[in-house]
Amino acid sequence: MLIQLTVNGETIAVEAPPDITLLDLLRDYLNLTGTKEGCAVGECGACSVIMDGRLVNSCLVLAPQADGSEIVTIEGIHAPDGGPNDLQQNFIDYGAVQCGICIPGMIMAGEALLMHNPHPTRQEIRMALAGNLCRCTGYQQIVDAIEATAKQRQGEMG
Amino acid sequence: MFDYIRAKSIDEAVALLNDPHCVSRPLAGGTDVLVQVRHGPPSFQRLVDISRVPEMKIIEQRGDEIYIGAAVTYTEIIESRLLQETATCLVEASRLVGGPAIANAGTLGGNVANAAACADGTPPLVCLDAVAHIRSLNGWRAAPVAELITGPHQTALHRGELITHFTFPILPSSARSVFLKLGRRNAQAIARLNVAAAGGLGADGRINFARVVPGSTLSHLRRFVEVETLLIGEAPSTELCETAGAEAGRVMVEATGRRWSTEYKEIALHGLVACALRRVFHLEN
Numbered sequence: 001m002l003i004q005l006t007v008n009g010e011t012i013a014v015e016a017p018p019d020i021t022l023l024d025l026l027r028d029y030l031n032l033t034g035t036k037e038g039c040a041v042g043e044c045g046a047c048s049v050i051m052d053g054r055l056v057n058s059c060l061v062l063a064p065q066a067d068g069s070e071i072v073t074i075e076g077i078h079a080p081d082g083g084p085n086d087l088q089q090n091f092i093d094y095g096a097v098q099c100g101i102c103i104p105g106m107i108m109a110g111e112a113l114l115m116h117n118p119h120p121t122r123q124e125i126r127m128a129l130a131g132n133l134c135r136c137t138g139y140q141q142i143v144d145a146i147e148a149t150a151k152q153r154q155g156e157m158g
Numbered sequence: 159m160f161d162y163i164r165a166k167s168i169d170e171a172v173a174l175l176n177d178p179h180c181v182s183r184p185l186a187g188g189t190d191v192l193v194q195v196r197h198g199p200p201s202f203q204r205l206v207d208i209s210r211v212p213e214m215k216i217i218e219q220r221g222d223e224i225y226i227g228a229a230v231t232y233t234e235i236i237e238s239r240l241l242q243e244t245a246t247c248l249v250e251a252s253r254l255v256g257g258p259a260i261a262n263a264g265t266l267g268g269n270v271a272n273a274a275a276c277a278d279g280t281p282p283l284v285c286l287d288a289v290a291h292i293r294s295l296n297g298w299r300a301a302p303v304a305e306l307i308t309g310p311h312q313t314a315l316h317r318g319e320l321i322t323h324f325t326f327p328i329l330p331s332s333a334r335s336v337f338l339k340l341g342r343r344n345a346q347a348i349a350r351l352n353v354a355a356a357g358g359l360g361a362d363g364r365i366n367f368a369r370v371v372p373g374s375t376l377s378h379l380r381r382f383v384e385v386e387t388l389l390i391g392e393a394p395s396t397e398l399c400e401t402a403g404a405e406a407g408r409v410m411v412e413a414t415g416r417r418w419s420t421e422y423k424e425i426a427l428h429g430l431v432a433c434a435l436r437r438v439f440h441l442e443n
C-alpha cells in the first residue's frame with residue numbers, strides 16, 4: 001500500500017506491505033539505517049524515533065500507522081553544517097558512547113525529553129531513558145550529557 | 159501476512175470489525191498486538207486502526223462522571239488536569255507503565271482488552287468502579303471493568319465488539335486514590351504486584367469510603383471487599399493499615415492456596431496494601 005509521511009522534514013510516498021513496522025520501513029525501504037533494531041519487541045529503545053512530537057518505539061508502530069505523520073529519525077538530528085549537534089557533541093565529550101548501538105535511540109529519547117521538558121532533573125532524565133537499554137556505559141555519562149545540553153540550551157535561551 | 163485499515167469513526171470501526179469477509183481485530187497503540195505477531199502467526203487477517211478515532215480520544219467530565227475514550231494513551235492520562243484531580247490512582251499507574259515510548263503509544267482500551275494479570279491500567283479502573291462502554295453491530299452495551307475481565311488474558315468481549323470509552327463516578331470530595339507497584343525496577347518493568355486504593359473520611363474523622371484492588375494477585379481482578387469492610391467506620395492509623403495489609407494477604411492465600419510464590423507474595427502484598435492505605439490517609443511522613 002502507499003504510505004505517505006514526512007521524514008526529517010521531507011515528504012515521502014513509499015509503496016510497502018501493510019504488515020511491516022515503521023522500523024522496517026525506515027531501514028529497508030528508505031535506507032535510513034541509523035535507527036537500530038535491538039529486541040524488536042519494545043524493550044530496548046534502540047529503534048526510538050519521534051513521531052508527531054512523541055518518542056515511540058518504531059518496532060511497535062505499524063508502517064501504515066505512520067501514514068500522515070511527521071517522523072524524526074537520528075538522521076534528522078544534526079548541526080546546520082551536518083556535523084553533530086550540541087547533544088550529540090556532549091555525548092562525545094562526556095564519554096557517553098561505547099559500542100554505539102543504543103546511541104541513536106538515546107539521542108532521540110534525549111531530544112524528545114528536552115522538547116517537552118527543557119529543565120529536567122537528573123531523576124527526570126533517568127525516567128526519560130527508562131525504555132532505552134545500554135549494555136556498555138552504565139548510563140551515568142549519558143545522563144551527564146543530556147543534563148549538560150539542557151543547561152547549555154537554557155543558557156542560550158536566557 | 160495481514161492487512162491494515164484506519165477507521166475514522168466508531169461507526170466505521172465497528173463496520174470494519176464485523177466485515178464477514180475479513181477476520182479483523184482492533185489496533186490501538188500496538189504495544190501488545192505487535193509483540194504478539196512477533197511470537198506467532200496472527201489470528202486475524204486485518205488490523206483496524208482505531209488509535210486516531212477522535213471520539214475515542216476524549217477525556218472529560220459529564221455530569222458527575224468522568225469519561226475516558228478507550229484510545230486515550232497513558233501519556234494523555236498523565237497530562238490530563240482533570241484526571242490528576244479525579245483519578246490520581248490512574249495517573250500514578252500510567253506514570254509507571256513501560257518507559258515513555260510505551261506510555262506514548264499504549265492505551266487504556268488496549269490494556270483492558272489484553273487483560274494481562276499484571277496490567278497496571280486495570281486495578282485503578284476497578285478501584286474507580288469504572289464501566290466499559292462497548293459498541294457492536296447490535297448497538298451499545300455497558301459492563302463494569304471488573305466483570306468484563308474474566309481472567310488472565312480473558313475477557314467477556316465478543317468478536318466484533320469495540321470498547322469505545324470508560325466512565326466512572328467522581329469519588330466523594332473527601333476521598334483520594336493512589337497506586338503502588340512492586341516491580342523488579344521502577345520503569346519498563348512488568349508488575350510483580352500492584353495495588354490501587356482509595357479512601358475518605360466522614361465528618362467524624364472515621365473512614366466512610368474505602369476501595370482496595372490488588373493486581374497480579376487473584377485470577378479474577380476484583381475489589382477486596384473483605385479489606386474494605388474492615389476499614390469502614392474505623393479511624394485511620396498505621397496499625398489499621400497493617401491489619402488491612404495482613405487481611406489482604408489472607409484473602410489472597412485463601413483464594414489461591416499456597417504456591418511456591420506465596421511466601422513472597424503474602425508479605426509483599428501485606429506491605430504494599432498497608433503502604434497504599436497510609437498514603438491514602440496521609441499517614442506517610
Ligand SMILES: Cc1cc2nc3c(=O)[nH]c(=O)nc-3n(C[C@H](O)[C@H](O)[C@H](O)COP(=O)(O)OP(=O)(O)OC[C@H]3O[C@@H](n4cnc5c(N)ncnc54)[C@H](O)[C@@H]3O)c2cc1C
Nearest residue numbers: 042186187188189190191256264265267268269271278321
Ligand atoms: C516494553 C513493554 C513494556 C510494557 N509495560 C507495561 C506496564 O508496565 N504495565 C502494563 O500494564 N502494560 C505494559 N505493557 C503492555 C502494553 O503496553 C499495555 O497493555 C497497553 O495498554 C496495550 O495497549 P495498546 O493500545 O498498545 O494495545 P494494542 O496492542 O493495540 O491492543 C491490545 C489488544 O487489545 C485489543 N484492543 C485494543 N483496543 C481495543 C478496544 N478499544 N476495544 C476492543 N479491543 C481493543 C486489540 O485488538 C488487541 O487484542 C508493556 C508492553 C511493552 C512492549
Ligand code: FES
Nearest residue numbers: 038039040045059
Ligand atoms: S528494537 Fe524496538 S524497542 Fe528494541
Ligand code: FES
Nearest residue numbers: 099100134135136
Ligand atoms: S554504548 Fe553500547 S549499548 Fe550503549
